[in-house]
Amino acid sequence: MSELITKSALELAAGLASGEFSSVEVTQAHLDRIAATEDDFGSFITVTDELALATAKDVDEKRARGEELHALAGVPVALKDLVVTEGVRTTAASKILENWVPPYESTVHNKVKDAGLPVLGKTNLDEFAMGSTTEHSAFGTTRNPWNLEHVPGGSSGGAAAALAGFQAPLSVGTDTGGSVRQPAAFTGTVGVKPTYGSISRFGIIAMASSLDQVGPMGRSVADAAALHKLLAGHDPLDSTSLPDPVSDFVALAENGTLKGKRLGVIKQLTGDGYDAGVSAAFTAALDVAAAAGAEIVEVDCPSISYALDAYYLIMPSEVSSNLARYDGMRYGLRVEPETGPVTAETVMAATRAAGFGAEVKRRIILGTYALSAGYYDAYYGSAQKIRTLVQRDFAKAFDAVDVLVSPTAPTTALRFGAESASDPMALYLGDVATLPANLAGIPGLSLPAGLADGLPVGFQILAPARQDAMMYSVAGPLEAALEAAGPRVLDTLAEGLTK
Ligand code: GLN
Numbered sequence: 001m002s003e004l005i006t007k008s009a010l011e012l013a014a015g016l017a018s019g020e021f022s023s024v025e026v027t028q029a030h031l032d033r034i035a036a037t038e039d040d041f042g043s044f045i046t047v048t049d050e051l052a053l054a055t056a057k058d059v060d061e062k063r064a065r066g067e068e069l070h071a072l073a074g075v076p077v078a079l080k081d082l083v084v085t086e087g088v089r090t091t092a093a094s095k096i097l098e099n100w101v102p103p104y105e106s107t108v109h110n111k112v113k114d115a116g117l118p119v120l121g122k123t124n125l126d127e128f129a130m131g132s133t134t135e136h137s138a139f140g141t142t143r144n145p146w147n148l149e150h151v152p153g154g155s156s157g158g159a160a161a162a163l164a165g166f167q168a169p170l171s172v173g174t175d176t177g178g179s180v181r182q183p184a185a186f187t188g189t190v191g192v193k194p195t196y197g198s199i200s201r202f203g204i205i206a207m208a209s210s211l212d213q214v215g216p217m218g219r220s221v222a223d224a225a226a227l228h229k230l231l232a233g234h235d236p237l238d239s240t241s242l243p244d245p246v247s248d249f250v251a252l253a254e255n256g257t258l259k260g261k262r263l264g265v266i267k268q269l270t271g272d273g274y275d276a277g278v279s280a281a282f283t284a285a286l287d288v289a290a291a292a293g294a295e296i297v298e299v300d301c302p303s304i305s306y307a308l309d310a311y312y313l314i315m316p317s318e319v320s321s322n323l324a325r326y327d328g329m330r331y332g333l334r335v336e337p338e339t340g341p342v343t344a345e346t347v348m349a350a351t352r353a354a355g356f357g358a359e360v361k362r363r364i365i366l367g368t369y370a371l372s373a374g375y376y377d378a379y380y381g382s383a384q385k386i387r388t389l390v391q392r393d394f395a396k397a398f399d400a401v402d403v404l405v406s407p408t409a410p411t412t413a414l415r416f417g418a419e420s421a422s423d424p425m426a427l428y429l430g431d432v433a434t435l436p437a438n439l440a441g442i443p444g445l446s447l448p449a450g451l452a453d454g455l456p457v458g459f460q461i462l463a464p465a466r467q468d469a470m471m472y473s474v475a476g477p478l479e480a481a482l483e484a485a486g487p488r489v490l491d492t493l494a495e496g497l498t499k
Helices: 010-017 025-040 048-065 108-115 155-164 183-188 221-231 249-255 276-289 301-325 344-355 358-371 377-400 422-428 435-440 469-486 491-495
Strands: 044-047 076-079 119-123 168-176 188-194 213-218 262-264 296-298 403-407 444-452 453-461
Touching: 010 025, 010 221, 025 044, 025 048, 025 119, 025 155, 044 155, 044 435, 048 119, 048 249, 076 108, 076 155, 108 119, 108 221, 155 168, 155 183, 155 213, 168 188, 168 221, 183 453, 188 221, 188 435, 188 469, 213 221, 221 249, 221 435, 221 444, 249 469, 262 276, 262 377, 276 296, 276 403, 276 444, 276 453, 276 469, 296 377, 301 358, 301 403, 301 422, 301 435, 358 377, 377 403, 377 435, 403 469, 444 469, 453 469
Parallel strands: 076 119, 076 168, 262 296, 262 403
Antiparallel strands: 044 119, 168 213, 188 213, 188 444, 403 453, 444 453
């Protein structure tokens, strides 16, 4: 095992800049680690070793020539297989895109390429990002490096497992209702859902377009901040992309302070329904924040009680519309009916029946029903009204506090085969703390706050829309205070590494 794999992305960047090691060495160390552990973790759908090494070599040569490079040049990254990569198979973990090789490039991958980050591969996810365990993948199971009997969370479970398993120092996920923050919580890593529009969605396979946001993930707040800074910025190819200038999130994380910061604990997201171990770790983290000078207040956001219901109407409605494009005609899988006439309609039905998994079908049916003529106002219309109320509740709360906080998820990583892991309703309830941020478009971050029964607990920080800077200036010092108060969560795993 090479010690390069336990370094943070920023440590790797510094070592590359000073010539301590090369990008080829760093990339090869991670590829070796992937080869040694993939049978256990199953984080990747596709490993792109040749491509990664070619980029690494190119960056090393440019550095040797004295060319100016991006701060993260040569630091490897893993991309969720929902990010379109030109010339590299992109599946969304669905049989319907099993052999799809995109003819165009996503803005995220373009930025990663331009900055010279070797891409290690495409990580596993729940099909089309629908799920919370990565079990709804047509490409096998991803296991939690903390305990292989437990799920890594989802839908960006592969991205999170790659980080916690030291297969990659940085990962790109996506978050529609918590899919970056919840797997980060379950694996003891850091996951960020930026303000809606902060990172371009061009070339991100759509789940629910008004909620989807690309999420930078790392093993520390500063690493995630560095990746966020690289990926953010206005993109004319995404009409919802914000024109805002990009702040130096790393400096904000490193120089922030908790002194005088007001942290609002969302009343609706604590207490009943949260595991005792999760609540205890969350409360202990609040004590650490208070000792570091933060003011802790309780905040009432009544509409959040209805957020889950609104999300599970708006999200499937958008899913049913976005996934209509997989019709067996344009790209991806095409299946002809076994009997009867071959028409556009029968081919479409046969293709979708064979290509989509059960969870995706469930949501398409739900969304199609919610949008149907007679029910539109009753369901979709009402849900949109709740969405506005949630936004107003947050806006009001942020008048009184700098950030809002809660546990990221009500539980730690579920055990495979546990009743709750196979019950869709129980899983939907697990999104209660994360999805309000997507409905409101505000930024959210999950960082590790200790363990409960040997598994990591996530602490969520929410900030006002377009104030991702404030989120980092609280998350950075909180992470530092928590690490000063107890062992760094991922060190437990790093110490046990053998292969
Ligand atoms: N678990 C949530 C869901 O299943 C979130 C998904 C996501 O953020 N992509 O909808």
